[in-house]
Amino acid sequence: MAVLKFLFLLSFCMVVRTENAHIQERLFLRSLGLLSRPRPSAHGPVPSVLWKIFKKAEKRRELDACTVPEYGVKGNIVRYLLDQGRVITDSSSGCPACVEHHLYFNMSALEDVEQLSLAQLEVKFKHDSFPATRKDLAFNMHIYGVVRSALKGMAHEPSRRLLLSQSVEFTPGTIRVNLTDLAESWRRPGKNYGIVLALQATRLSNELDQNCKAEITDQGHMEMPELIASLVVVSLNPQQCGSRKKRSAYYLPVTPSNVCKPRRLYIDFKDVGWQDWIIAPQGYVANYCHGECPFPLSESLNGTNHAILQTLVHSFDPKGTPQPCCVPIKLSPISMLYYDNNDNVVLRHYEDMVVDECGCR
Ligand SMILES: *[C@@H]1O[C@H](CO)[C@@H](O)[C@H](O)[C@H]1NC(C)=O
Numbered sequence: 099m100a101v102l103k104f105l106f107l108l109s110f111c112m113v114v115r116t117e118n119a120h121i122q123e124r125l126f127l128r129s130l131g132l133l134s135r136p137r138p139s140a141h142g143p144v145p146s147v148l149w150k151i152f153k154k155a156e157k158r159r160e161l162d163a164c165t166v167p168e169y170g171v172k173g174n175i176v177r178y179l180l181d182q183g184r185v186i187t188d189s190s191s192g193c194p195a196c197v198e199h200h201l202y203f204n205m206s207a208l209e210d211v212e213q214l215s216l217a218q219l220e221v222k223f224k225h226d227s228f229p230a231t232r233k234d235l236a237f238n239m240h241i242y243g244v245v246r247s248a249l250k251g252m253a254h255e256p257s258r259r260l261l262l263s264q265s266v267e268f269t270p271g272t273i274r275v276n277l278t279d280l281a282e283s284w285r286r287p288g289k290n291y292g293i294v295l296a297l298q299a300t301r302l303s304n305e306l307d308q309n310c311k312a313e314i315t316d317q318g319h320m321e322m323p324e325l326i327a328s329l330v331v332v333s334l335n336p337q338q339c340g341s342r343k344k345r346s347a348y349y350l351p352v353t354p355s356n357v358c359k360p361r362r363l364y365i366d367f368k369d370v371g372w373q374d375w376i377i378a379p380q381g382y383v384a385n386y387c388h389g390e391c392p393f394p395l396s397e398s399l400n401g402t403n404h405a406i407l408q409t410l411v412h413s414f415d416p417k418g419t420p421q422p423c424c425v426p427i428k429l430s431p432i433s434m435l436y437y438d439n440n441d442n443v444v445l446r447h448y449e450d451m452v453v454d455e456c457g458c459r
């Protein structure tokens with residue numbers, strides 16, 4: 099409803115045009131699942147997979163909108179949560195070719211009503227951070243969940259639970275780990291201590307071995323490749339995944355007649371000052387309803403019985419009873435790509451964004 103109100107500020111028949119624009123903005127943002135207008139501090143790169151899904155969603159009209167085929171799960175929101183952890187330097191580990199990363203993903207971006215469908219850790223080696231000559235490096239990768247005792251007065255000594263252990267190559271590919279169950283537990287308050295990702299170099303050619311030894315620093319550490327980690331979170335907001343409607347009248351013919359019908363309206367997000375947080379689309383054809391609902395109300399105006407009676411009364415008493423309103427009766431969805439307040443990239447599917455048909459109500 100809020101989306102609808104926002105879009106039809108221009109509709110002469112609706113009272114909302116007199117309301118404060120800030121209230122409208124807030125209502126609209128709330129319907130997008132946002133508490134306030136995002137003010138991203140950094141415009142990080144948009145993961146290519148999100149672009150791909152977005153482009154497909156633009157074309158895909160007849161499919162069930164509340165599934166994400168790329169991940170094979172139900173959902174209308176895909177978030178790329180940025181890692182907010184740090185490298186743990188433990189010089190006492192006695193392991194010169196080891197590095198441990200504490201990874202932390204803030205799950206508070208998810209609203210309570212959202213159902214988590216998938217949380218997938220994606221880890222990539224930052225290739226320019228490491229000499230290309232060490233292509234034959236391999237690592238043992240261990241992933242631990244971090245848990246803490248919740249007893250009062252006790253030392254909150256973090257303990258670890260091994261989740262996964264595998265060997266990985268130093269390759270340009272992405273390492274993917276399904277962390278759905280763990281991420282679900284992170285949504286409970288005070289339960290998210292993140293994970294620890296430990297890497298240990300296991301294979302070095304003889305020649306490189308020499309080089310590496312030389313690179314072990316005073317602290318007993320070997321230079322290790324940098325990692326980029328993110329958590330892909332797919333979720334479903336059941337309140338925003340109604341029955342799928344076909345997008346039929348995308349571009350509407352311009353006709354001069356003054357009866358109630360959809361009119362073409364392109365909303366440019368620049369015009370509302372949102373270009374700094376909405377990545378795509380830059381705008382879209384939203385349309386709006388405008389026109390008269392004259393007596394006698396023809397069938398093509400899709401009037402309710404009430405509207406038909408109202409036009410009848412209006413024809414007798416034009417001053418005392420207004421005509422019914424020309425309002426949207428069929429709307430279709432679009433997808434949007436944006437930065438949230440934590441600089442995460444979010445792809446989200448929104449119902450009721452485009453007016454397809456109007457009616458007299
Ligand atoms: C997680 O994000 C929320 C707002 O999105 C913020 O209030 C909270 O402090 C963040 N938590 C951490 C541990 O950074």
Ligand SMILES: *[C@@H]1O[C@H](CO)[C@@H](O)[C@H](O)[C@H]1NC(C)=O
Nearest residue numbers: 169170216217276277278279
């Ligand atoms: C991820 O793990 C969850 C829970 O263990 C499982 O139900 C789901 O099928 C897995 N998803 C994928 C894509 O592997």
Ligand SMILES: *[C@@H]1O[C@H](CO)[C@@H](O)[C@H](O)[C@H]1NC(C)=O
Nearest residue numbers: 358359360398399400455456
């Ligand atoms: C009324 O609905 C029909 C289909 O149900 C549609 O073709 C027509 O365009 C609608 N009328 C208006 C004014 O949008």
